[in-house]
Amino acid sequence: MSIKGKAYIAGICEHPTRLATDLSLAQIHAEVAKGALEDAGLTKDDVDGYFCAGDAPGLGPMSMVEYMGLRPRHVDSTDTGGSSYILHVGHAAEAIAAGKCKVALITLAGRPRAEGMATGTVPRSRGGTPTPDEPFEFPYGPTVVNMYAQCAMRHMYEFGTTSEQLAWIKVAASHHAQYNPHALLKNVVTVEEVVNSPMISDPLHRLDCCVITDGGGAIVVVAPEIAAKLKRPKVKVLGASEFIKTQMGGKVDLTYSGARFTGPAAFAEAGVKPSDIKYASIYDSFTITVLMQLEDLGFCEKGKGGQFVADGNLISGVGKLPFNTDGGGLCSNHPANRGGLTKVLEAVRQLRGEAHPKVQVPNCDLAVAHGTGGSLGLRHGSATVILERE
């Protein structure tokens, strides 16, 4: 059985805030849920499937189901970090295809900025019973940034990738963010500004890193018979795939991500090729994240990502593969330190023709959204969805 054509994305919402000092966590979840349902033309009482991940307060979906007054007959709180919500789109399509629900709501929210969290630069112990890896990693000071940095260091060593090539990814995101009134960073930056920004953890500079923002977003995935009755442009789910990439018992390979497996599987299910894609939402926690995922998804050969992203190739209207036209996590929004949901949102905007006119891809009928959750350099969950405008 395939999920191809079995579900549609009918509603989306991105919270406009980037600093949620005056909002509660549950409140942000509910506000984006309300926004996405209104966008679709549905109501809370239509929801019979609910999906959330580790950013939701409480145990799995229970607190949020109660807070929002939902009555789902299908729930799923699979947590693969920031990629969870891309994975949830696939799981929602599976549940709909199996008849377990017809209107699936996915929500994300977080307040790391309001809470003063040192997101990327301080080692974090999860607390409670340690994970089996923790005693062999945590005492050495792994942070978000220095583990992604090791992927970049090895990529540079094996393939000759340069800091200037990585910088082009931030430059492209900044070109798009200038048109997003909600983007945290709206200034267009140059390659020189990126490589001359302070070194955080070699070889990643400050401007190789994503923003830290509060906020959230929601997605409504529906059955075909529901989508047929709604007034919004129809965005069909064509393919989806997920994978957990690990240290493989010590056979660590930092040169590729789980996208090496999710890309081909999702493209095969959709029956399309990377070269067919008109727009790509690519997880951008750091510049290196984008570069490796583009290679692994098949947009270029392994090791050639540096050349692929250089010279504006990711800038809408300039290059061959417009990416993250909302400014992405690198410039606009990375709510709850989890950038997967916003990747789906901009892909849907592009397919609907509702992206900002300055970055809208002409006749955008096929898009990919891909995410990496957890740590690219330790263990991560990858998820890919292929979406089509019908």
Add this chain to the structure above:
Amino acid sequence: MADAKERKLPAPAISPETQPYWDAAAKGKLLVRKCTSCGEAHHYPRTICPFCFSDKTEWVEASGKGTIYSYSVMRRAPVPYAIAYVTLAEGPRMVTNIVDCDFDKLKCEQAVKLVFKPTEDGPPLPMFTPA
């Protein structure tokens, strides 16, 4: 010279499964777990082999020789430090720190050797320094 002694190192959380690893570390030895069924060594150590799922695994002492697979110097820390993956001569790659060296001269595939650095109130941590 950046010295790991300037950094406060948290003690590892020890489980019954990995107690021997840390007991050995206290005696200046690095252990790896090896499967007698498939012959593969793995890290971090587990009783059931992650390659063939056999429970016939045993501790073997590592030579202490290795090479840097990748590394990064965390500049934005109270005391900058180098985190790394070191490829052990026995095969597995492990998360560790490179210490007692000029961070600006580190390179991938550089040869390193085992040293131990004390933690705040636990067994010492196996780390590496240029050979």
